[in-house]
Amino acid sequence: MDRVFDALEKSKLIENRNECNFSVCGRTDRGVSGLCQVVSLVSRSLIARGVGVIEDSGSRISERQDVPDKEMDYVSALNRNLPRDIRVLAWSPISPDFSARFTCCKRSYEYYFPESGLDTKSMMDAGNRLVGVHDFRNFCTSRIEKDTVTFIREIFEVVISDVDSCDHHCKLCRISISASGFLYHQIRYVMSVLFMVGRGYESPSVIDDMLDLSKTPAKPHYHLAADFPLLFIAGTYPESCLNWETSEGMWIVASLYNKISSCSTRFGQTLSEIVVRIRNPVEILYFSLNDFYPNCFQISYCQKNVELC
Known part of the structure; x- marks a missing residue:
């Protein structure tokens, strides 16, 4: 997760990785990969109110006259700062008591x-x-x-x-x-x-x-x-907890498919099974070649308003 934290910090979505209430659904061993990982954290937000927003939490939110009514494009912001073999596909606003680990059923x-x-x-x-x-x-x-x-x-x-x-x-x-x-x-x-x-x-x-x-x-x-x-396949959550939003889904799925298809691997048969899975854009969120197995994750978070510099 270090590269994900690096992207969050470069994107100015979090101030400190130790204070963002980070939680992950499947805490896998080194060498174990995942097709549908979910993480939750407190992130910066552009909007002043709404699901998941911690109201009046920004340093100068009350002074702003131009607070937008639409959230920032988290998918693009993170993917610009991630290596080409790692991609985020979707995010969801969550309630403050949501935990990617403990809310998973x-x-x-x-x-x-x-x-x-x-x-x-x-x-x-x-x-x-x-x-x-x-x-x-x-x-x-x-x-x-x-x-x-x-x-x-x-x-x-x-x-x-x-x-x-x-x-x-x-x-x-x-x-x-x-x-x-x-x-x-x-x-x-x-x-x-x-x-x-x-x-x-x-x-x-x-x-x-x-x-x-x-x-x-x-x-x-x-x-x-x-x-x-x-392989970690998925975490299941109560239906009312998450409402996934995305912006680059089809391009990401296509890029992941091309990335996997171009790899020469000693686990070709297993990999071909995984390629079939990632053709469904709803399933794949995060990708990284880890011993020739793809990883993927979904990202959910509790928003925090912070004045943009």
């Missing part, structure tokens, strides 16, 4: 992997045992942050499917996982256990045993699955 991830003789039916059996409200302390890195007070999370769905765009030489699969939230490294540890099940080294019932703390009071040792095949 569902997060969805996908993990791509070659079938390579794996027993995907057994993996699906094991994955279904994760669905529901459980204590997932045996599926995460034990790093408790000040705002992490419980290991209990609710997983809504686990689905394994084929990637349609694959050729016949290497069948590619993806596992889609959605939940209320995830613990640190949770999905990567889940994938590590599922791979053990798929290879026949573990039974699907290992999931039940790991969720039962009376049977497994200490976390078993499993290697952490690779980060780069993991």
